[in-house]
């Protein structure tokens with residue numbers, strides 16, 4: 682299956698992303714911008730959800746009206762910690778979505794992910810899955826998350842991030858060529874510590890004010 686990367690270059694997303702990148706942006710502002718961008722990302726990533734038609738009554742007439750077709754709600758899986766920011770935004774748009782969590786942190790020396798938590802809803806086989814993490818740097822965290830999540834056999838699987846490095850995209854698609862990536866931007870490269878350049882710094886620290 683061909684690997685696919687979609688850069689969602691909507692002007693509102695690009696403007697808000699620039700505000701997030703600025704080093705002087707406060708934790709509160711960073712948080713609210715991530716929620717706003719995530720709603721816009723959710724709009725794009727769900728564009729191909731199938732619809733079916735139901736007969737409803739408006740105050741004036743009967744009509745066949747479109748509703749989402751899948752029987753089971755889709756599931757959004759947050760790669761903690763920083764995925765929580767995207768999750769919060771997406772849930773504002775899709776309040777009935779089911780939610781899974783995978784806890785991963787990057788060992789700062791080896792840059793390999795360490796799993797500390799895993800919980801997803803039942804019936805994953807019948808659900809579309811969107812995995813969210815603002816940053817795909819080396820791609821190792823996203824690969825590890827999708828490795829684990831594929832064990833649950835979701836109906837479909839998409840990865841949504843804010844920023845991706847070219848190295849991370851290549852690494853991810855070498856492992857998971859069937860999983861499309863949606864991102865707001867593809868940056869230049871990684872630095873020697875595995876940070877995205879120019880990037881926005883450490884997404885988790887900026888989101889939670891831990892530095």
Ligand SMILES: O=P(O)(O)OC[C@H]1O[C@H](OP(=O)(O)OP(=O)(O)O)[C@H](O)[C@@H]1O
Pocket residue numbers: 760761762763764785786787788792794814815816817818819820821822823849875883884885886
């Ligand atoms: O593509 P990679 O090289 O794996 O890096 C990306 C990961 O790094 C960040 O998380 P981090 O490990 O800093 O944990 P945190 O979200 O708890 O801060 C980010 O949110 C990704 O999960």
Ligand SMILES: O=c1cc[nH]c(=O)[nH]1
Pocket residue numbers: 816818875876877878880881882883884885
């Ligand atoms: O630039 C980066 C790379 C990994 N994780 C982050 O939060 N930022």
